Amino acid sequence: GxxxxxxxxxxxxxxxxxxxxxxxxxxxxxxxxxxxxxxxxxxxxxxxxxxxxxxxxxxxxxxxQFYPATRGMRGFCEQAEKKLEEFGVKIYKSTFCQKIDHSDKGCHLSLRDKASQETWQLDSDMVFWAGDVGKLAEIMHYPDDLTVYNHPVAFAVFYFNLPEDQIGEYSYIHNFDKNDLISRASAPSKYGAALAPKGMGYICAELTTCAGSDVWENTEQKTEAVWQELMDIGYVKPTTIMPEPFILKTPAGYTLKKKGYKKALNKFKLFAKEYPNITFPENGAFSRAGIFSDVENIINALEN
Incomplete structure (x- = not known):
């Protein structure tokens, strides 16, 4: 694109x-x-x-701390869940919100469990929506489709398990060469504790692409080319024997917004003012600092 x-x-x-x-x-x-x-x-x-x-x-x-010391991001999620439960927070996993209506208490939510398809109702004072604004607009019955402004970025990801002494010195690299397959290479076992058995490590090669492309349709056939690029940028030693990779693909690793989204979002924000009990981040923040800033702005607005 x-x-x-x-x-x-x-x-x-x-x-x-x-x-x-x-x-x-x-x-x-x-x-x-x-x-x-x-x-x-x-x-x-x-x-x-x-x-x-x-x-x-x-x-x-x-x-x-840049990276969780125990069990990587899974460890962070496990600890965050435990802490929230200690605060009395009820967590529903794999649950979809199908509809939000006004109620005497503020908001009335219609929820559905992904696995069992069971549905149930929940009342709340406020709804803080942290997902895609286009989906929120849909369940609020907003007449325009904001999801048409979503541009999903597909990923093909290669993982290679290796002896740690065969992995180069870099933690991660962003690669902007359009002629290369790899857009980012990382060695999570170098910057995260206890992510691999003693003496072992692993590297990850991320290929940004789009569904239907040659990389997407023939991912496994790119393995040797990916390995060669990892050697070229110094992630593995030239004498290292390539292990069998573990390959994952996702049609939407993250989503960028298309031209016209900002104008469409401003129009939706005017519509959303009729629902003061529903709030959402406006900036679509991507970084940790940006997400914190969005959340803090909402909390400050609610307190004032």
Whole structure:
């Protein structure tokens, strides 16, 4: 596809917001300027809180963990679920919201279990919608279809289990060469604890594509080419024997918005004002910081 067909909101979702292209000494000097600070990347593993001292209260935040120490992102989800349950939060998994109506308590939700197809009703004071706004518009019976502005980005993902001494030095790399298959390579076992047996590790090669493409239809046939690219960028040693890969495909690894979405969203926001008990993030944030900012804005608006 073409960037010209996408909404300006993609600038909030582009993965690398900072670039590493200078020697550290010069980069650190230039990062003293607030505007350049947002554009320049500098290695900070020896002091993860470097560049953050003037933004956060270090007396309350004495560490900065980039990746969960136990069981990776699954471990984070398990711990988050446990903590929420301790707070008295009831969690429904694999549950769809089919309809939202006004009720005496605020909102009346019609829910459906994905596995059993069982349906039930739930009343709430407020609904905070964290999913795609197009789906929310649909269940609110909004007349326009916002999902037509969704551009799904398909992924083919290759995993290779290897002895850890056969994996290169990089944690992850974004690759912008259009002639290559791999858009991002990573070694999760290098930056996440206890993700592989002792002495072993694994690398992941992500191929962005689209459903119906050659890569999508003939993924397994790309294995040797993917392995060669991993060697070319230094992720594995040239003498390493390629193991059998584990391959996954998803038609929508993430979604970008097409041109016209911002105007359509503003129109829906006017419609949504008639439903003050339903709130949702407006910016479609992609990064962790952006998501936190969206949620904080909503909480502050509710408190005021």
């Amino acid at each position: 073409s960037f010209e067909a996408l909404s300006s909101t993609i600038f909030d979702t582009i993965l690398p917001s900072r670039l590493y292209f200078l020697e550290d000494d010069m980069a650190r000097f230039l990062k003293k300027h607030p505007d350049l600070d947002e554009k320049i990347a500098v290695e900070s593993m020896e002091n993860p809180l470097d560049f953050y001292g003037d933004r956060i209260d270090l007396s309350k935040n004495d560490y900065r």
